[in-house]
Amino acid sequence: MNVTKPVGAAFEGIGASVRRKEDLRFLRGRGRYTDDLSRPEQLQAWILRSPHAHARILSIDTAAAAAMPGVQAVLTAKEAEADGLGGVPCGWQVTGKGGQVMAEPMHPVLASGKVRHVGDPVAMVVAETKAQARDAAEAILVEYAPLPALPDMAAALAPRAVALHDEAPGNLCFDWEIGDKAATDAAFAGAHKVVRFETTNNRLVPNAMEPRAALGEYDPNADEYTLTTTSQNPHVIRLLMGGFVLKVPEAKLRVVAPDVGGGFGSKIYHYAEEALVTWAARRVGRPVKWTCERSESFLSDAHGRDHVTRAELALDAEGRFLGLRVETLANMGAYLSTFAPAIPTYLSATLLAGCYTTPAIHGQVKAVFTSTVPVDAYRGAGRPETTYLLERLVDVAARETGIDRIEIRRRNFIHPDQFPYQTPVALQYDSGDYETTLRLALEAADHAGFEQRRAEAKARGKLRGIGISTYLEACGIAPSKLVGQLGARAGLYEVANIRVHPTGSISVFTGTHSHGQGHETTFAQLVAEQLGVPLGSVEIVHGDTGKIPFGMGTYGSRSLAVGGAAMVKAMDKIIAKGRRIAAHLLEASVEDIEFGVDEAGGRFRVAGTDRTKSLAEISMAAYVPHDYPIEELEPGLEETAFYDPKNFTYPGGCHVCEVEIDPETGETQVVNFTACDDVGRVINPMIVEGQIQGGLAQGIGQALLEGTVYDSEGQLLTASLNDYAMPRATQVPSFGVSTAVTLCTHNPLGVKGCGEVGAIGSPPAVINAVVDALRELGVTHVEMPATPLKIWSIIQGKGGALSAATA
Amino acid sequence: MPNVTLTVNGKTHAVEVEGRTLLVEVLREKLRLTGTHVGCDTSQCGACVVHIGGDSVKSCTILAVQADGAEVTTIEGLAAADGTLHPMQEAFREHHALQCGFCTPGMVMSAIDLVKKHPDGLSEQEIREGLEGNICRCTGYHNIVKAIAAAADVMQGRATEVARAAE
Numbered sequence: 001m002n003v004t005k006p007v008g009a010a011f012e013g014i015g016a017s018v019r020r021k022e023d024l025r026f027l028r029g030r031g032r033y034t035d036d037l038s039r040p041e042q043l044q045a046w047i048l049r050s051p052h053a054h055a056r057i058l059s060i061d062t063a064a065a066a067a068m069p070g071v072q073a074v075l076t077a078k079e080a081e082a083d084g085l086g087g088v089p090c091g092w093q094v095t096g097k098g099g100q101v102m103a104e105p106m107h108p109v110l111a112s113g114k115v116r117h118v119g120d121p122v123a124m125v126v127a128e129t130k131a132q133a134r135d136a137a138e139a140i141l142v143e144y145a146p147l148p149a150l151p152d153m154a155a156a157l158a159p160r161a162v163a164l165h166d167e168a169p170g171n172l173c174f175d176w177e178i179g180d181k182a183a184t185d186a187a188f189a190g191a192h193k194v195v196r197f198e199t200t201n202n203r204l205v206p207n208a209m210e211p212r213a214a215l216g217e218y219d220p221n222a223d224e225y226t227l228t229t230t231s232q233n234p235h236v237i238r239l240l241m242g243g244f245v246l247k248v249p250e251a252k253l254r255v256v257a258p259d260v261g262g263g264f265g266s267k268i269y270h271y272a273e274e275a276l277v278t279w280a281a282r283r284v285g286r287p288v289k290w291t292c293e294r295s296e297s298f299l300s301d302a303h304g305r306d307h308v309t310r311a312e313l314a315l316d317a318e319g320r321f322l323g324l325r326v327e328t329l330a331n332m333g334a335y336l337s338t339f340a341p342a343i344p345t346y347l348s349a350t351l352l353a354g355c356y357t358t359p360a361i362h363g364q365v366k367a368v369f370t371s372t373v374p375v376d377a378y379r380g381a382g383r384p385e386t387t388y389l390l391e392r393l394v395d396v397a398a399r400e401t402g403i404d405r406i407e408i409r410r411r412n413f414i415h416p417d418q419f420p421y422q423t424p425v426a427l428q429y430d431s432g433d434y435e436t437t438l439r440l441a442l443e444a445a446d447h448a449g450f451e452q453r454r455a456e457a458k459a460r461g462k463l464r465g466i467g468i469s470t471y472l473e474a475c476g477i478a479p480s481k482l483v484g485q486l487g488a489r490a491g492l493y494e495v496a497n498i499r500v501h502p503t504g505s506i507s508v509f510t511g512t513h514s515h516g517q518g519h520e521t522t523f524a525q526l527v528a529e530q531l532g533v534p535l536g537s538v539e540i541v542h543g544d545t546g547k548i549p550f551g552m553g554t555y556g557s558r559s560l561a562v563g564g565a566a567m568v569k570a571m572d573k574i575i576a577k578g579r580r581i582a583a584h585l586l587e588a589s590v591e592d593i594e595f596g597v598d599e600a601g602g603r604f605r606v607a608g609t610d611r612t613k614s615l616a617e618i619s620m621a622a623y624v625p626h627d628y629p630i631e632e633l634e635p636g637l638e639e640t641a642f643y644d645p646k647n648f649t650y651p652g653g654c655h656v657c658e659v660e661i662d663p664e665t666g667e668t669q670v671v672n673f674t675a676c677d678d679v680g681r682v683i684n685p686m687i688v689e690g691q692i693q694g695g696l697a698q699g700i701g702q703a704l705l706e707g708t709v710y711d712s713e714g715q716l717l718t719a720s721l722n723d724y725a726m727p728r729a730t731q732v733p734s735f736g737v738s739t740a741v742t743l744c745t746h747n748p749l750g751v752k753g754c755g756e757v758g759a760i761g762s763p764p765a766v767i768n769a770v771v772d773a774l775r776e777l778g779v780t781h782v783e784m785p786a787t788p789l790k791i792w793s794i795i796q797g798k799g800g801a802l803s804a805a806t807a
Numbered sequence: 808m809p810n811v812t813l814t815v816n817g818k819t820h821a822v823e824v825e826g827r828t829l830l831v832e833v834l835r836e837k838l839r840l841t842g843t844h845v846g847c848d849t850s851q852c853g854a855c856v857v858h859i860g861g862d863s864v865k866s867c868t869i870l871a872v873q874a875d876g877a878e879v880t881t882i883e884g885l886a887a888a889d890g891t892l893h894p895m896q897e898a899f900r901e902h903h904a905l906q907c908g909f910c911t912p913g914m915v916m917s918a919i920d921l922v923k924k925h926p927d928g929l930s931e932q933e934i935r936e937g938l939e940g941n942i943c944r945c946t947g948y949h950n951i952v953k954a955i956a957a958a959a960d961v962m963q964g965r966a967t968e969v970a971r972a973a974e
Contacts, residue, residue: 019900019903020900020903022908023899023900026908026911026912027882027896027899027905027911028882028883028886028892028896029842029843029881029882029883029912030842030883031842031909032841033841033844033909035845036835036841038839131825209844209846209852209854209907209909209943210844210846210907210909259907259908261846261907261909261910262906262909262945264944293848294847294848294849294852295848295849516906516945517906687903689903690906690945690946690950691906693946694944694945694946696947697946697948720848720849720851721851721852722849726851726942726944727948728938728939729934729935729938729939730932730936730938730939732947732948732949734931734949734952735949758947
């Protein structure tokens with residue numbers, strides 16, 4: 001299908017910044033988030049969680065709690081095991097060196113025998129009110145025998161460290177590698193210079209503003225369950241929970257994800273609480289709702305990042321990259337969350353080429369169990385970690401070789417005429433133009449005028465620095481056959497069902513899920529333009545397994561590239577059927593019928609004539625088939641398409657950050673931030689820019705503010721919004737955001753994805769700017785988050801260890 | 808259990824509460840006004856902001872009994888009776904100042920109070936400082952700041968309608 005761009009006064013198609021359809025309900029307070037729902041006879045649940053990082057459970061006495069006012073049930077592992085509940089499954093099996101399959105310990109829905117992190121669920125109380133459930137939970141007596149905590153990977157990998165799981169001796173989940181070790185060793189042997197860099201990619205807590213919630217219902221007459229949950233992918237939850245935990249067939253289980261208040265990855269995974277409320281609803285015979293409190297979400301939502309990495313880059317005398325060696329320790333936390341094993345491997349190490357022509361790369365990843373909250377994807381998921389590593393490493397290499405930071409990037413870029421470009425770490429990039437996004441970003445940031453701004457800042461007593469990152473990422477997840485070979489236990493296609501109703505209005509059922517991305521608007525623009533109907537007559541339906549045939553949900557910037565492509569495919573089928581109906585009505589041959597969109601809308605036309613039928617005329621004929629080719633064509637106008645992508649998509653771009661540091665306080669202010677991103681074709685520029693701005697704020701948060709701290713006993717010290725520094729309005733600047741387009745070559749829309757680029761490209765730009773601001777002090781690196789204390793300590797000369805000299 | 812009387816969005820309600828019941832719990836659970844959200848438990852996020860007597864208040868940080876007799880306005884009470892949006896609501900829509908929508912009710916309520924307390928207009932820095940008590944994880948604040956500036960122009964008579972955001 002051709003993507004055309006009709007010109008009109010009220011243009012609402014591809015390329016228009018249409019105001020969002022979903023906003024009116026949110027702005028009036030009429031959104032319907034999971035915790036807003038209330039069912040007749042509904043009960044409330046409270047989860048009792050482990051106060052210990054690692055302990056044996058000696059006994060649980062629930063008698064007093066069960067006798068408290070309003071209590072309807074107190075459930076523990078004993079009841080879960082008696083009812084045959086399975087463990088929370090992992091969706092990806094990584095195979096390591098020598099064919100060694102990852103260790104995959106049981107993840108019970110309620111702790112059985114042991115607790116393995118502070119916050120591990122131990123019991124659930126179901127009562128008439130939340131206050132009653134909470135009061136009763138305090139009356140549960142749990143006797144623990146504490147075991148040594150494993151609060152970080154160093155502790156977990158220490159010789160003779162206690163094993164968190166019997167199934168994972170030495171706390172190792174897997175030891176995996178990618179790339180050609182021999183070729184990489186040879187590249188290093190012939191190198192003019194080798195540059196080394198070590199870093200910890202700081203652990204983050206996603207903190208979507210809506211805390212997780214789940215509402216379970218059971219209808220004994222139909223033997224049917226309904227789970228309403230804060231999920232980015234209701235069909236995936238139905239599959240994982242129904243198939244593995246509750247063992248309920250899909251046909252008896254409906255999962256609804258209504259309005260969801262942000263996800264950023266943290267609401268992809270199947271969580272124990274979803275299964276617990278659904279199970280409890282059947283046991284108690286009444287609806288059961290659980291809503292997480294924020295401090296509880298710090299202890300129970302999957303965290304992100306937490307990689308410790310050592311890298312070496314081999315260069316020739318001209319600063320060309322010859323080889324790259326990377327060793328990473330990746331924290332899995334206490335149990336394997338849904339996608340956890342894929343993050344440091346197939347979503348991270350496969351990006352080690354970045355946008356550079358490094359010919360030989362060898363990456364190794366050891367995944368480690370620790371007594372902490374499980375770690376999984378958070379906005380960018382593996383790609384921010386690799387991007388940060390590469391873009392810091394390139395800056396370190398520039399400094400050590402004396403080559404300008406921008407020039408060394410240019411010398412190593414993959415050029416537009418090199419696509420498709422096969423990297424040495426499995427991926428084949430289809431398109432990109434890194435030189436153009438670099439040039440446009442530098443112009444927009446007035447890079448040329450920076451030294452003057454630095455001098456002005458110095459006169460005001462401020463240390464000003466500038467940093468860039470030129471990044472590439474892989475998203476549009478993902479080709480099913482490929483990910484299956486890599487260990488995914490699901491296909492990653494997407495599904496669209498398009499129903500043209502008799503009078504021509506259209507319902508689009510998509511397997512993706514919108515939790516802030518504006519799908520109800522963007523997808524409607526896509527369908528309205530391509531079928532030539534008004535925007536207002538297209539309704540996007542998502543988030544309900546009872547309505548939508550199937551779907552894999554929203555993450556990995558996949559919704560438009562995969563979900564939108566499925567819509568195009570379904571529309572192609574609608575048009576193909578429409579042509580046959582039109583041929584009958586217009587008494588022409590099917591080959592002579594063309595579909596096109598003009599000022600009057602979508603029309604089927606006998607080629608070269610003015611004889612036409614509108615889409616509405618065709619749909620009416622399809623549902624009222626009095627004059628219809630009934631012998632050869634079924635009535636109705638509704639089509640379903642599954643679209644499986646041929647490759648990942650590869651957005652890229654350049655981020656330029658300018659900071660000012662107050663040497664008196666160590667505080668860093670981002671004073672300018674300019675991004676030029678290539679996200680492929682843009683449907684709604686307003687929404688795309690909003691996605692990028694939000695991602696940039698999260699990246700600045702990672703670089704300057706957000707750090708997750710466990711103490712030596714495995715207690716989470718940053719366990720509330722008082723203690724964990726979320727970016728506030730004063731801590732981020734107004735952003736200069738623009739896009740430059742190279743089209744994706746393998747999906748029908750040419751789109752790449754925009755959800756994660758902001759969070760992927762920005763952290764190294766910020767730290768490169770911080771290091772640049774401190775260059776006169778001899779500082780070569782500052783670890784994230786670059787807090788005022790850290791920088792003040794460096795400035796005071798008290799922070800030698802923190803400055804982590806690299807060579 | 809104590810009884811409290813609240814006038815919410817112009818309607819008077821008498822409700823029975825526990826001593827520990829928060830105002831936000833009465834709004835959400837007893838009055839079913841679920842537009843006011845709870846995003847944290849430490850008075851940090853501002854998703855629960857409502858107006859009491861015209862001033863913005865975090866409704867998770869006040870007991871229902873403390874609000875006895877109060878005039879409360881929630882996000883549901885902002886638009887005119889004919890459905891016309893408040894200029895702040897209109898500006899948030901026009902400037903794409905919301906994504907997931909969860910922080911939005913509190914953000915809008917805080918922003919209206921912020922504008923009222925700066926009758927001569929606000930600088931970008933004043934807007935950003937005024938949002939100290941409201942966290943948004945989606946937008947990066949860029950468009951929220953633009954929306955508040957545009958709404959202030961309308962609320963304070965410098966413009967007759969919310970300026971259309973630059974394309």
